[in-house]
Amino acid sequence: MDFGLSEEQRLLHESLVRYLEAEVPVSRVREIAARDDGHDPALWSKLAEMGVLGVLVPEAAGGSGLGLLDAAVAATALGRCVAPAAFLGTAVMAVIALREAGSDAQRSEWMSRIAAGEVRIAVAATELFARRAGTGFHAESGKLSGRSILVLDACADAILCPTPDGRIALVASDAPGLGVEPVETIDRTRRFAEIVAENVAPTEWLGGGEARPGALRRMIDAGRVIVAADALGASERALEKAVAYARERVQFGRPIGSFQAVKHLCAEMAAELEPARSLVWYAAHAFDAIPAEASLVAAHAKAHLCEIGTFIVRTATEVHGGIGFTDAHDLHLWFKRVGADRQMLGSPDAAREDAARQQGWV
Amino acid sequence: MDLSYSPRHEAFRAEVRDFLERHRAEALTALLGVDAGTARERALAWQRLLIEHGYAARTIPKEYGGHGAAPDLLERVILDEEFNRAGVSRGIGGQGPDMLVPTLLEHGNEEQKRSYIAPTIRGEIIWCQGYSEPGAGSDLAAVQTRAVEDGDDFVVNGQKIWTTTAHLAHMMFGLIRTEPEASKHAGLSYLLIPMQTPGIEVRPLGTMTGHSEFNEVFFTDVRVPKRNVVGRRGEGWKIANTTLKHERNLLASSALLEGSLLRLIDLLERTETESGRAIDRPGIRDRLLRLQARVLAMRCHSLRMLTCGIKGEWPGTAGLVTKLAGCEISHQIAGLAIDALAETGILYGEGAKAQAARTWQAHYMFSLGLIIGGGTAQIQKNIIAERGLGLPREPRA
Ligand SMILES: Cc1cc2nc3c(=O)[nH]c(=O)nc-3n(C[C@H](O)[C@H](O)[C@H](O)COP(=O)(O)OP(=O)(O)OC[C@H]3O[C@@H](n4cnc5c(N)ncnc54)[C@H](O)[C@@H]3O)c2cc1C
Numbered sequence: 048m049d050f051g052l053s054e055e056q057r058l059l060h061e062s063l064v065r066y067l068e069a070e071v072p073v074s075r076v077r078e079i080a081a082r083d084d085g086h087d088p089a090l091w092s093k094l095a096e097m098g099v100l101g102v103l104v105p106e107a108a109g110g111s112g113l114g115l116l117d118a119a120v121a122a123t124a125l126g127r128c129v130a131p132a133a134f135l136g137t138a139v140m141a142v143i144a145l146r147e148a149g150s151d152a153q154r155s156e157w158m159s160r161i162a163a164g165e166v167r168i169a170v171a172a173t174e175l176f177a178r179r180a181g182t183g184f185h186a187e188s189g190k191l192s193g194r195s196i197l198v199l200d201a202c203a204d205a206i207l208c209p210t211p212d213g214r215i216a217l218v219a220s221d222a223p224g225l226g227v228e229p230v231e232t233i234d235r236t237r238r239f240a241e242i243v244a245e246n247v248a249p250t251e252w253l254g255g256g257e258a259r260p261g262a263l264r265r266m267i268d269a270g271r272v273i274v275a276a277d278a279l280g281a282s283e284r285a286l287e288k289a290v291a292y293a294r295e296r297v298q299f300g301r302p303i304g305s306f307q308a309v310k311h312l313c314a315e316m317a318a319e320l321e322p323a324r325s326l327v328w329y330a331a332h333a334f335d336a337i338p339a340e341a342s343l344v345a346a347h348a349k350a351h352l353c354e355i356g357t358f359i360v361r362t363a364t365e366v367h368g369g370i371g372f373t374d375a376h377d378l379h380l381w382f383k384r385v386g387a388d389r390q391m392l393g394s395p396d397a398a399r400e401d402a403a404r405q406q407g408w409v
Numbered sequence: 410m411d412l413s414y415s416p417r418h419e420a421f422r423a424e425v426r427d428f429l430e431r432h433r434a435e436a437l438t439a440l441l442g443v444d445a446g447t448a449r450e451r452a453l454a455w456q457r458l459l460i461e462h463g464y465a466a467r468t469i470p471k472e473y474g475g476h477g478a479a480p481d482l483l484e485r486v487i488l489d490e491e492f493n494r495a496g497v498s499r500g501i502g503g504q505g506p507d508m509l510v511p512t513l514l515e516h517g518n519e520e521q522k523r524s525y526i527a528p529t530i531r532g533e534i535i536w537c538q539g540y541s542e543p544g545a546g547s548d549l550a551a552v553q554t555r556a557v558e559d560g561d562d563f564v565v566n567g568q569k570i571w572t573t574t575a576h577l578a579h580m581m582f583g584l585i586r587t588e589p590e591a592s593k594h595a596g597l598s599y600l601l602i603p604m605q606t607p608g609i610e611v612r613p614l615g616t617m618t619g620h621s622e623f624n625e626v627f628f629t630d631v632r633v634p635k636r637n638v639v640g641r642r643g644e645g646w647k648i649a650n651t652t653l654k655h656e657r658n659l660l661a662s663s664a665l666l667e668g669s670l671l672r673l674i675d676l677l678e679r680t681e682t683e684s685g686r687a688i689d690r691p692g693i694r695d696r697l698l699r700l701q702a703r704v705l706a707m708r709c710h711s712l713r714m715l716t717c718g719i720k721g722e723w724p725g726t727a728g729l730v731t732k733l734a735g736c737e738i739s740h741q742i743a744g745l746a747i748d749a750l751a752e753t754g755i756l757y758g759e760g761a762k763a764q765a766a767r768t769w770q771a772h773y774m775f776s777l778g779l780i781i782g783g784g785t786a787q788i789q790k791n792i793i794a795e796r797g798l799g800l801p802r803e804p805r806a
Contacts, residue, residue, distance in 0.1 A: 048413070050713045050716040051717070052410070116410055290799070290800065294800060301804065302801050304794075304801050305802070307803070310800050313793075313794050313798055314733075315790065317726050317794075317797060321726060321727035325706060325713045326702070336412065344705065347701065347702040347705055350699075350702060402701070402702075
């Protein structure tokens with residue numbers, strides 16, 4: 048028994064960070080983020096080659112057949128490097144949806160394409176957390192209609208569209224009757240869109256279109272853990288940047304990191320971050336190994352990491368002074384990455400309310 | 410990551426449950442803080458029973474009176490969970506078993522280990538920690554209480570303060586200046602001092618809780634045998650820091666946090682006013698959920714730190730944050746309980762009506778004491794920043 052990452056997991060993290068820092072440094076991230084599609088085919092194929100896209104895909108379908116903790120380790124590396132890669136939607140939420148709701152044929156076809164990096168899949172799940180008038184999907188005689196206002200990892204080949212009762216459609220982005228409107232957000236390292244469907248014929252109804260609320264739940268739980276891991280990686284890097292800056296910037300004739308006001312901000316960030324890191328690992332592990340706790344812990348991990356992540360990125364910015372507020376300095380990329388993580392798949396209060404519901408408190 | 414319960418662990422859990430069931434009558438209720446004064450005989454008997462079954466002093470070697478088990482994460486988790494669920498005390502802890510014993514195991518000589526560990530874990534020797542002085546709190550290495558050699562003894566003069574349980578203690582482990590010529594940190598020794606020795610005077614200090622948990626201790630020509638030095642002379646600073654490391658983990662134990670959280674949830678589910686249960690109030694519920702996430706994170710953190718300990722891995726900055734994070738959560742748990750009780754949260758009298766408020770108010774105050782004791786929150790932040798993150802040290806005033 049052992050609470051921590053395995054040697055393989057540490058290696059996965061290390062090699063992914065080494066690759067990203069060398070080949071996709073922030074200057075490159077900015078270039079990719081400035082494109083319309085925000086996509087870098089070279090990065091995407093490399094992630095396929097490294098087994099990152101197929102991390103959850105069974106070996107039989109060309110993946111690595113690993114668990115959510117391995118995916119979380121990869122997500123931490125991606126968040127750390129503010130990588131512009133649609134990992135969450137494609138490699139995690141779509142794979143879990145296929146695994147939990149797809150037919151054998153759907154699973155093997157789509158999963159092998161995901162692992163090979165041949166397809167990107169967006170997720171239109173916002174309406175599961177916050178229904179607004181005139182949004183959400185419904186199905187009628189096999190056709191999908193409705194609207195989703197904030198599709199995750201958009202600019203994809205296909206979009207997963209769940210209905211509130213738990214049917215999951217996979218719709219081609221260029222399907223007749225589907226309108227896809229890119230949405231600009233604070234976080235340019237990932238893509239979002241609003242979509243409108245009018246009697247669209249999905250490419251697939253997962254599992255023949257049967258309602259599978261349990262599958263949806265699993266997809267969301269996995270997504271929440273991965274968002275938490277992304278926020279963990281981004282916060283960790285923001286803290287390191289603050290510490291490095293505090294050691295080097297001199298005012299009043301001494302490094303600002305020797306002033307307690309600054310030193311204590313750094314200590315507070317570290318004291319928030321480290322226990323939260325353990326929570327992410329546990330939530331990811333629980334997803335595969337402790338099913339009775341998985342949903343509750345995923346909701347807590349999502350809410351908590353986004354709370355402490357928000358505290359860390361704003362505090363790290365403060366430690367940088369004026370330079371931290373500039374566009375030229377890169378720190379705001381991390382600030383915005385966590386800012387987007389915070390609102391995805393249920394904002395912290397929505398995730399906590401979900402945790403309350405699961406314990407019978409509402 | 411492997412937290413799977415083997416059949417051996419399942420059997421262990423069943424055994425612990427069965428034990429708690431069978432001994433419901435003599436089991437002690439779990440309470441926050443050290444209260445060695447009440448029902449001492451009962452506490453000692455409970456402790457003996459726990460050691461006999463290996464539920465206390467589980468990993469202390471057999472030759473020193475412990476159970477001699479190899480450290481096992483899941484066994485520890487099971488014990489925490491089952492005792493918490495039953496609301497039963499894990500036995501006698503505090504300065505002796507949780508702080509001095511690990512220090513002696515690391516730095517004591519064979520004679521010291523043989524003399525002190527067994528009676529300490531059984532609760533027969535109560536210890537107090539004589540570090541702080543009026544002029545040496547956060548700046549602990551500034552202690553002035555001094556010991557001068559005289560034959561086979563040291564002769565100690567000076568004063569300690571804030572000494573928890575000194576009024577009940579049989580022994581003190583103290584930080585005493587033995588080498589006046591040496592530099593500040595190199596002049597200290599770690600001394601084991603029998604509290605019955607002539608020349609020691611203990612004066613209780615009332616605290617904000619209304620009790621006297623700590624004391625002033627005065628030394629006038631107190632003779633302490635030289636063999637009572639732990640480690641070498643002049644090594645006191647290093648050894649005192651070993652004890653402090655254990656203290657900081659103890660003060661922020663995640664098992665205690667989990668126990669407090671369970672009692673908080675119970676309170677929120679039961680406390681009713683006309684507008685419903687406390688947990689139905691959205692503001693209260695949201696605070697509970699935030700704390701629940703934090704306690705869960707601390708539980709995971711503690712499993713991670715234990716794993717590092719068992720594997721002998723250096724946990725880095727993560728190993729320094731436990732006290733700061735945990736003590737704050739404990740204080741907030743009590744704060745929420747008091748708010749849930751609303752106006753009646755301030756009751757502090759005797760009697761059944763005041764019981765919940767009294768307990769939580771005492772917890773609220775005591776946990777603030779723990780934020781200060783064992784190295785204040787500000788000192789913890791200095792340690793995290795300087796030793797963990799490598800930020801520059803404070804320039805000397
Ligand atoms: C409930 C309780 C039980 C205790 N039990 C024991 C015991 O059994 N044995 C024992 O030896 N001691 C014990 N103590 C003493 C405790 O360790 C000290 O109170 C503590 O270390 C602080 O020292 P001080 O009281 O002298 O405060 P000070 O050191 O004077 O601190 C006052 C304030 O100044 C701040 N401060 C001081 N130095 C710095 C710095 N360098 N940077 C930033 N801020 C600073 C502190 O954080 C604090 O806010 C106990 C204390 C409490 C409250």
